[in-house]
Amino acid sequence: MKVIAMPVGQLAANCYIVYCENTRKAVVIDPGADGQSILNRIQYEGLEVGHILLTHGHFDHIGAVKFLKEQLGASVAIHSGDAQALTDAARNLSAFMGEHLVQVPPDVLLQEGDIIAVGGITMKVLHTPGHSEGSVCFVVDSPVKMAFTGDTLFQGSIGRSDFPGGSYEQLISSIRDKLLTLDDDYTIYPGHGPKSTIGAERVTNPFIKYYVR
Numbered sequence: 001m002k003v004i005a006m007p008v009g010q011l012a013a014n015c016y017i018v019y020c021e022n023t024r025k026a027v028v029i030d031p032g033a034d035g036q037s038i039l040n041r042i043q044y045e046g047l048e049v050g051h052i053l054l055t056h057g058h059f060d061h062i063g064a065v066k067f068l069k070e071q072l073g074a075s076v077a078i079h080s081g082d083a084q085a086l087t088d089a090a091r092n093l094s095a096f097m098g099e100h101l102v103q104v105p106p107d108v109l110l111q112e113g114d115i116i117a118v119g120g121i122t123m124k125v126l127h128t129p130g131h132s133e134g135s136v137c138f139v140v141d142s143p144v145k146m147a148f149t150g151d152t153l154f155q156g157s158i159g160r161s162d163f164p165g166g167s168y169e170q171l172i173s174s175i176r177d178k179l180l181t182l183d184d185d186y187t188i189y190p191g192h193g194p195k196s197t198i199g200a201e202r203v204t205n206p207f208i209k210y211y212v213r
């Protein structure tokens, strides 16, 4: 299984193309902008994208959803708590940036425990509210351990919880009760910034050290 990271847009949100090398089946996580470059990479790699998966509905993570859905014929999946953000510029926060970004309604509403098949790989959905109501993380246990953590957990930091729909208490309990139950050797792929591991964050992330216990 392979992961291609592409920082896109003004806020450099990480778009991830995750694929099964045997079947070339893929998912795209958080295509926030630069749809044409994402599409070029998918075509260059010869991938077949079944799903566009969203960790949450903020504008910097959804900006190329409509374009890629049209180009790829892939389904769009988001948690119900953030579903309206796809078609509501106030909810996806673009309105506060002086823009009016709307995409397409979702095809699939994600829930805690859902399993997404990507060729021979399965991904599990963890509902991790706090940064937004419908924030989720996508976890792969095998053949490699990894978690796509959106804006819930970053290398050395945690997500903001002061946007509408955010909750500091929920964010902390999502990290403590969901993400930190993963083993230390899970690689985390955050919504912004470099990758890390659960083990490294457990020891070095100041928010986890001081607030999560």
Ligand SMILES: [Zn+2]
Residues within 6 Å of the ligand: 056, 058, 131, 151
């Ligand atoms: Zn966000």
Ligand SMILES: [Zn+2]
Residues within 6 Å of the ligand: 011, 013, 058, 060, 061, 151, 191, 192
């Ligand atoms: Zn973001």
